[in-house]
Amino acid sequence: MLEDLKRAVCQANVELAACGLVTLTWGNVSGISQDRKLVVIKPSGVPYDQLQPEHLVVVDLDGQVVEGTLRPSSDTPTHVLLYKHFAGIGGITHTHSRHATMFAQARREIPCLGTTHADHFFGTVPVTRPLTAAEVAAGYERNTGQVIIERFAGLDPRTMPAVLVAGHAPFTWGKDAADSVKNSIALESVAEMAVGTWVLNPQAQLLEEYVLNKHYERKHGPNPEYGQK
Amino acid sequence: MLEDLKRAVCQANVELAACGLVTLTWGNVSGISQDRKLVVIKPSGVPYDQLQPEHLVVVDLDGQVVEGTLRPSSDTPTHVLLYKHFAGIGGITHTHSRHATMFAQARREIPCLGTTHADHFFGTVPVTRPLTAAEVAAGYERNTGQVIIERFAGLDPRTMPAVLVAGHAPFTWGKDAADSVKNSIALESVAEMAVGTWVLNPQAQLLEEYVLNKHYERKHGPNPEYGQK
Amino acid sequence: MLEDLKRAVCQANVELAACGLVTLTWGNVSGISQDRKLVVIKPSGVPYDQLQPEHLVVVDLDGQVVEGTLRPSSDTPTHVLLYKHFAGIGGITHTHSRHATMFAQARREIPCLGTTHADHFFGTVPVTRPLTAAEVAAGYERNTGQVIIERFAGLDPRTMPAVLVAGHAPFTWGKDAADSVKNSIALESVAEMAVGTWVLNPQAQLLEEYVLNKHYERKHGPNPEYGQK
Amino acid sequence: MLEDLKRAVCQANVELAACGLVTLTWGNVSGISQDRKLVVIKPSGVPYDQLQPEHLVVVDLDGQVVEGTLRPSSDTPTHVLLYKHFAGIGGITHTHSRHATMFAQARREIPCLGTTHADHFFGTVPVTRPLTAAEVAAGYERNTGQVIIERFAGLDPRTMPAVLVAGHAPFTWGKDAADSVKNSIALESVAEMAVGTWVLNPQAQLLEEYVLNKHYERKHGPNPEYGQK
Numbered sequence: 083m084l085e086d087l088k089r090a091v092c093q094a095n096v097e098l099a100a101c102g103l104v105t106l107t108w109g110n111v112s113g114i115s116q117d118r119k120l121v122v123i124k125p126s127g128v129p130y131d132q133l134q135p136e137h138l139v140v141v142d143l144d145g146q147v148v149e150g151t152l153r154p155s156s157d158t159p160t161h162v163l164l165y166k167h168f169a170g171i172g173g174i175t176h177t178h179s180r181h182a183t184m185f186a187q188a189r190r191e192i193p194c195l196g197t198t199h200a201d202h203f204f205g206t207v208p209v210t211r212p213l214t215a216a217e218v219a220a221g222y223e224r225n226t227g228q229v230i231i232e233r234f235a236g237l238d239p240r241t242m243p244a245v246l247v248a249g250h251a252p253f254t255w256g257k258d259a260a261d262s263v264k265n266s267i268a269l270e271s272v273a274e275m276a277v278g279t280w281v282l283n284p285q286a287q288l289l290e291e292y293v294l295n296k297h298y299e300r301k302h303g304p305n306p307e308y309g310q311k
Numbered sequence: 312m313l314e315d316l317k318r319a320v321c322q323a324n325v326e327l328a329a330c331g332l333v334t335l336t337w338g339n340v341s342g343i344s345q346d347r348k349l350v351v352i353k354p355s356g357v358p359y360d361q362l363q364p365e366h367l368v369v370v371d372l373d374g375q376v377v378e379g380t381l382r383p384s385s386d387t388p389t390h391v392l393l394y395k396h397f398a399g400i401g402g403i404t405h406t407h408s409r410h411a412t413m414f415a416q417a418r419r420e421i422p423c424l425g426t427t428h429a430d431h432f433f434g435t436v437p438v439t440r441p442l443t444a445a446e447v448a449a450g451y452e453r454n455t456g457q458v459i460i461e462r463f464a465g466l467d468p469r470t471m472p473a474v475l476v477a478g479h480a481p482f483t484w485g486k487d488a489a490d491s492v493k494n495s496i497a498l499e500s501v502a503e504m505a506v507g508t509w510v511l512n513p514q515a516q517l518l519e520e521y522v523l524n525k526h527y528e529r530k531h532g533p534n535p536e537y538g539q540k
Numbered sequence: 541m542l543e544d545l546k547r548a549v550c551q552a553n554v555e556l557a558a559c560g561l562v563t564l565t566w567g568n569v570s571g572i573s574q575d576r577k578l579v580v581i582k583p584s585g586v587p588y589d590q591l592q593p594e595h596l597v598v599v600d601l602d603g604q605v606v607e608g609t610l611r612p613s614s615d616t617p618t619h620v621l622l623y624k625h626f627a628g629i630g631g632i633t634h635t636h637s638r639h640a641t642m643f644a645q646a647r648r649e650i651p652c653l654g655t656t657h658a659d660h661f662f663g664t665v666p667v668t669r670p671l672t673a674a675e676v677a678a679g680y681e682r683n684t685g686q687v688i689i690e691r692f693a694g695l696d697p698r699t700m701p702a703v704l705v706a707g708h709a710p711f712t713w714g715k716d717a718a719d720s721v722k723n724s725i726a727l728e729s730v731a732e733m734a735v736g737t738w739v740l741n742p743q744a745q746l747l748e749e750y751v752l753n754k755h756y757e758r759k760h761g762p763n764p765e766y767g768q769k
Numbered sequence: 770m771l772e773d774l775k776r777a778v779c780q781a782n783v784e785l786a787a788c789g790l791v792t793l794t795w796g797n798v799s800g801i802s803q804d805r806k807l808v809v810i811k812p813s814g815v816p817y818d819q820l821q822p823e824h825l826v827v828v829d830l831d832g833q834v835v836e837g838t839l840r841p842s843s844d845t846p847t848h849v850l851l852y853k854h855f856a857g858i859g860g861i862t863h864t865h866s867r868h869a870t871m872f873a874q875a876r877r878e879i880p881c882l883g884t885t886h887a888d889h890f891f892g893t894v895p896v897t898r899p900l901t902a903a904e905v906a907a908g909y910e911r912n913t914g915q916v917i918i919e920r921f922a923g924l925d926p927r928t929m930p931a932v933l934v935a936g937h938a939p940f941t942w943g944k945d946a947a948d949s950v951k952n953s954i955a956l957e958s959v960a961e962m963a964v965g966t967w968v969l970n971p972q973a974q975l976l977e978e979y980v981l982n983k984h985y986e987r988k989h990g991p992n993p994e995y996g997q998k
Contacts, residue, residue, distance in 0.1 A: 105729045106722060108656065127767030156758060156766050178656045180729070184736035187654040188744050196416040197479045198337065198407045215750040222754050249747045250655045264335060271334045271409070277736060278413035278506060286417050289478045292444040296451050300385060308385050309356030425874040426937045427795065427865045493793060500792045500867070507871035507964060515875050518936045521902040525909050529843060537843050538814030563958045564951060566885065585996030614987060614995050636885045638958070642965035645883040646973050673979040680983050707976045708884045735965060 088135040094259035099130035113259035125152035163227030168239040173259030181273035186246040200297035202268040204241035317364040323488035328359035342488035354381035392456030397468040402488035410502035415475040429526035431497040433470035546593040552717035557588035571717035583610035621685030626697040631717035639731035644704040658755035660726040662699035775822040781946035786817035800946035812839035850914030855926040860946035868960035873933040887984035889955040891928035
């Protein structure tokens, strides 16, 4: 079942590792079926260079395994909850990529300091609040999804496809698995450049709002000028 | 038409990506024909590893497509304007390379702190002013070229083949497409070393002017001592 | 003798170099036999790309060579002493990996700032005291092991598989040679992210203790949720 | 003539580039003949991946070309002067490696902060004074050698095989060309770790002198414990 989606999600996991965003097995990509009923996700702890489409695990929106002999990523309940609440996203990537994780650990948001950021993230990349002890005890991975959703009150996940979980690491999403990987790559780069920008100028100003609008719109607006039609 | 130029510009784009200066598709190289009437440029959003000479787009100096089925880079109006105003440059490279972009985002110029800089850039690498809202609305990419040209009043683009656009990223140029890529590589390295130099010594002094002159002249002067005759 | 162990330790040394944790020949991996009587270790100063299982040296728990024509790593007395005192560890890795070594040189411990750390190290990664002149004179490498053991009074080497030797560099260990290499990789990544976290936020807080417990337990507890059964 | 030396120096130049210490063509390695009358050096501006032993240039100790159709490195007068004054060195490497160059630009010496440093450099890596305008005018490259020699008054080039030229970049040397490349690799690593050590602890202390002595001696003393006999 879902052979095309498995192939796409497998390929996205392999690309994620090839891009240098993953150390050891600290990362996973998932994708959701077109009817939004089933999620295909990386099995837990399996090295990327051995990953084959048939290793991927299919789970339903309660996180129950529907197909697959391997255990799904331990982060599966987070992925599933995000699919449930963020209409229109087709893929999710979780990494511990170095600079984005520095921001998550520092519990600082990433403001838009330049057009590289504006090309991918429409405004400040948010950080969640930390989970409470009760939330960790009652379902850590599910509640990780819950604090992300809570943080996105008033934010549009389609124009802000990334979040930093406080003390943990980033999640990104996109229209499909490959697109969510692209956003992880963009986030890591934007995070690295933000660190260096502040080293050079601790008072670095935000990108002018009209430039942010222009860059985001020319790439993601209804009539994009970027890429091929 | 322009088969040799297309091959050279294609090769320069591929090299740019191979040098690690480009993330995703954030970069493009162009070259101008010998009669300075036509510009060959990368198509927008096409991955470097799939780029073939026949994909390149030919535009005139008004930025109108003369040949090619793909859309040219969204930065085309910037390239075209620079070719019009900077006599003698044959190639232009735009990247979001990490350390040069940090300077652009910090809106700090890169002073000459050592001979590596002096070997390529004759003095301080300048930053433009930000564009106004009206300039962004009236033709963002063209006006990006305009603020570069404005910043170069009193500067010679032949001895200063690089600029940082405030809040955005660098542009470099050279005698041809390959040479403009070399200047992007040099700029990124010089920017990275400047960040570290200031971490080690926030009061780091400028390179002595007579050493700057010596290094620049021995490589780019009328009678260079560097390289082969 | 010990052909399987030699192959495993050889492979772990090769992987260590492949992971970018080693410059020149600054690193070595060892493993101990199942009866805990013999240690297999890298020969001193031999490049990793030429290393074959038959080059590995077998020493006893007094550090005396039992088999092998090459000299063992100069750090052998440190490895041997750790095997004697840390029950249950099967492999040891020593590197001068860049960020972990920065911490060792700065003589700062690495507190748990995030879940990446919590997934591998149960609390603060400790730094030893410096050796005295008398200790250096009386058996430098053996006493390097001694100050590590002294520092671990009250610490459990099974939940804290890493140490920073003051002014020197890290040692990590694990259930076998390959596992000790993984811990070196994790330590280097955690160290790099800690440096950046403090650049972003010098007052960055510790990870909540209940999150540390959760992450460590779900990976290393009696009933792990991570990886495959 | 000098076919073996040419092969060794060619190979050392190729390795230098392979180690990531060189950007564009910013680096060169030379070696001296056993009778110390002729120096083999990289030709100026030739890419490393095209370098063949027959491209190397042979010069005498006045820097005059004795054999070869290509121009020697513009740094040849510096190399030649060092060979004349530093008895016993057989190879010299010049790079603009990033972190060592940051120190040269910051005009800060690299004190011994750890055993990695002690394994290769017996004490503080020195910085030269800047050249005067008159020295630059009268023979820049030769006087670069002169200020290095001046700075080494009271220092032994055999135990301190590296120098930082103020505002410029490092030179290293060794018993032959390959050994001088190793010292460039070690210097770059030591420089990078020193930057990070100071970020973590601006008051980081020097390595205890008795540890410096122990590490240097066990590797370079009359009876080394490191490597194979």
